[in-house]
Amino acid sequence: MKITAILAAPALCLLAAPAALAQGIILPERPRREPPTPVLDRGAVPLEVRTLDVRTSIRGRVATTVVDQVFFNPSASELEGTYLFPLPEGAAVERFSMWVDGTEMAGELLDARRAREIYESIVRSRRDPALLEFLGTRLFRASIFPIPPRSEKRVKLSYSEVVTGDAGTVTWRFPLGNARHAPKPVGQASLVVEVLADRRLTAAFSPTHRVDVVRKDDRSVKVSWEEKGVLPDQDFTLILQEPSGELGFSFAAHHPSGEDGTFLLLLAPAVDADAKPIPRDVVLCLDTSGSMAGEKIEQARNALRHGVRSLNPGDRFAVVTFATEPRRFREALLEADAAGKEEALKWIDGIQAVGGTCIDDALQASLDYLRGGDPARPGVVLFLTDGLPTIGERDPALILKRAAEKAAPRVRLFAFGVGHDVNTHLLDRLAEDLRGARDYVAPKEDIELKVSALVSKTTHPVMTDVTLSVEGVAVHDLYPRRLPDLFRGSELSLLGRFGGSGPAVVRVKGNTPSGPREFVNEIDFPARTDESSFLGRLWATRRVGHLMDEIRLHGETLELKEEVVRLAKRYGILTPWTSYLVLENEEMLARFRRGESAAAGRGGGDGFGLVTGGKGGEDALRDDLLRRAGFRGAAGE
Missing domain, CATH: 3.40.50.410 (von Willebrand factor, type A domain)
Known part of the structure; x- marks a missing residue:
């Protein structure tokens, strides 16, 4: 695989340290030769970042971020780049795209091995693909080719995450820290966060950057930061402060027609300043x-x-x-x-x-x-x-x-x-x-x-041995599977699926310093709503994480792998078995899709509409994929 040597050091660094998140960087390789074994540039440094534009919307406890970056290849050589970027824990990638001849081309989720094969073949035919792959927990990579000499390459990534608070303080971070590895300062950097909170905001500020804060009302605020020629050396942090109640409930749901819905429940215990500490x-x-x-x-x-x-x-x-x-x-x-x-x-x-x-x-x-x-x-x-x-x-x-x-x-x-x-x-x-x-x-x-x-x-434990039950509506597949203890000022976010609709009673039980206690809240589960459509992907990301844990701890089984791939295809999630592939234009994408559908109608393939007859083996598989996408230059053509 072409990336292994380049990723060896950066992957360890970024994967192992979620607190040291980094903005996307592109590490270059020298042009490929036949056979497709890369000549790695051991002294590779990230390409220059011409512009970095970040737009984030925080609604309640869900943040959706769009990162738009323009890179510049200052060399006289055509390069193949590796775009590395980490994500917050539990974040779900929603879209990956790059610009080809001024047109934005979005990625398609495919089987990881087949996506890699298509990418390798397209590189040999000198077209413009990009491949976004799962590398490990919280780290993803995109392979991009070509990056012409002395020219720009624009890449866009969007993702969603659940943010939680502590003692009435909600913290959101964006990874800027790795800009210090860039060969030159970022030409133009801007970041805008628009917040619509469920509760009144008492404060909004950044302890890391000088920002402009514009309040729209007591629950909404717009925070912006912009600089030119900047070389950031730390992540951007935004602090939102809210008042606390006894046990706050925050609820959001998405329920499309004809299938089970997804809900997000946030539990926030009270902050009792007069409570005496418990001996430990x-x-x-x-x-x-x-x-x-x-x-x-x-x-x-x-x-x-x-x-x-x-x-x-x-x-x-x-x-x-x-x-x-x-x-x-x-x-x-x-x-x-x-x-x-x-x-x-x-x-x-x-x-x-x-x-x-x-x-x-x-x-x-x-x-x-x-x-x-x-x-x-x-x-x-x-x-x-x-x-x-x-x-x-x-x-x-x-x-x-x-x-x-x-x-x-x-x-x-x-x-x-x-x-x-x-x-x-x-x-x-x-x-x-x-x-x-x-x-x-x-x-x-x-x-x-x-x-x-x-x-x-x-x-100050508020409640230990926490359990939650819902009466009136059937709920299932709740994550986290085991509810953690609730401490003073902490928050718990729970994602799950539900069938049916109507009023329901949510009971939270546990042990408190004064004995067993129960908190009860009434919630209306909607019959149908297109709001909060991101919840399905966030829930699926947590479920995939749980299944991947089971695979790591107990070994891979066909059942677990198939469930991971099913969820990945349904919700567009990057996993070890699925990757995004960006093709050169809509015509190629349409040809690829038609090829998939035709093969599926013939009963061929394994869910991706692949026909493995003919020459057989890896070459036949690659050539079949390329022919369906309309590429030329496959073996025998």
């Missing part, structure tokens, strides 16, 4: 392997110090560091009084980064502290790591299984990934399985602030 047992577990050396270990030490200082009277705590093996500050939980904290802080000062990464042993050691004890006393593990398991058990499935078996019912795990090389899948699942949360911190980002906010939040 807290284990602070820090990765001190050799890869943490330098800035990261100092960053982590500061976070650990802050975590210790923020413990409340009545808390008990332990500190575990791990490299080649775990090290314990004390063999038993220690009272979080002044003397205990002071001892821990002195011990933290001596932490050094050296050795491998024994994640499994560290988790087992941390969870040992929380076995037994008062079931009503929360047990919290704060787990910070920067890498992959390299010592002891390395299989993520077994690490997850052993952690779930060791953890007492009262335990919640909160994971922090530090830097770019984190196994995000493992940390995501650890936090989900042990009903906590996870966050990721980029180099130079303030990890102390995040750790402090999380430690503070866990002192």
Whole structure:
């Protein structure tokens, strides 16, 4: 495959660090030769970005973003480029297109392998295709050819995501950070966000950029930023602040004719400033392997110090560091009084980064502290790591299984990934399985602030062991599958499908500091509505993510793969088995579609209308696809 060598470093960087998101960049390759094995330019740098135009609409808790970029090839050579860009967690790509001879051509979702074959063949015939492929969780790539010498190439991408809040604060981010890798400043950069909130907005501001804020009314605002010749070195962040109620319900639904509908339910518990903190047992577990050396270990030490200082009277705590093996500050939980904290802080000062990464042993050691004890006393593990398991058990499935078996019912795990090389899948699942949360911190980002906010939040659980039921309308396929605990100021977004319509009663039950409690709200599920059509794709993205987790943990089965591909085709989702292909013009696209339909009518192919008779093998398959799209130059022609 042509991309592997170029992607090796950038893929690790961007894929592993959601907190370090980046705007799209194009990495060039030299022109292809026959056979189609690329000559990689080891010194490749991103093409220049002439313009970056971002338009985002936030309605309630759903943000839809359109990114329009114009790149420039300053060289005297024709190039093939790789457009790399990460997406927020759970984001759903809605459209991918590029401009050919001044006309915008949108991508078509195809089987990934066949899309790649078409792309390879078109490149050899020197037409203008672009291929958008799934590379891994939160990272996508587009292959673009040709990029003529000293000319521009325009690419547009749109995606939707669910944004949630914390303590009445909603944070939306757009990836700008990777512009620092560009060879020249961005010629013209502009970003506009239009917000229509479900509740009154008390504030709207950016802590990262100087913006113009125009309020339309108490629920809507327009935020804009524009600069010329800029080289951004951090992501754009927008903060929206809302007042809090006791338990806020926000509901949106899409119900097309003739099929089940999709709904989004947002639960936001109250912020009680007078509530007293609940005593907890807290284990602070820090990765001190050799890869943490330098800035990261100092960053982590500061976070650990802050975590210790923020413990409340009545808390008990332990500190575990791990490299080649775990090290314990004390063999038993220690009272979080002044003397205990002071001892821990002195011990933290001596932490050094050296050795491998024994994640499994560290988790087992941390969870040992929380076995037994008062079931009503929360047990919290704060787990910070920067890498992959390299010592002891390395299989993520077994690490997850052993952690779930060791953890007492009262335990919640909160994971922090530090830097770019984190196994995000493992940390995501650890936090989900042990009903906590996870966050990721980029180099130079303030990890102390995040750790402090999380430690503070866990002192005020609003509701644990949360369950939700709906009476009056049948609901199914809810995500997340297991509802997390609700802490003071946190929010929970739930996506699901429903059949039927009419009034329904939503019951949220769980354990609160004052005992079991139930919140009841009435909601009207619409019989038919074309509003919020993006909800189907967002729900399908979550379901595909769940199915991909099952495949990673338990192995691929035909049933799971077919369900992933079915959802991908239905909702236009990029997966390991589906990709977007941009053809040169509408005529070629129409020919390709007619070829698909004709083949399907003959009963050929496997759902994409492919005929594999004739010469057989990969060449015949490629040639058949090309002939249907109207291309010439296939073998034998």
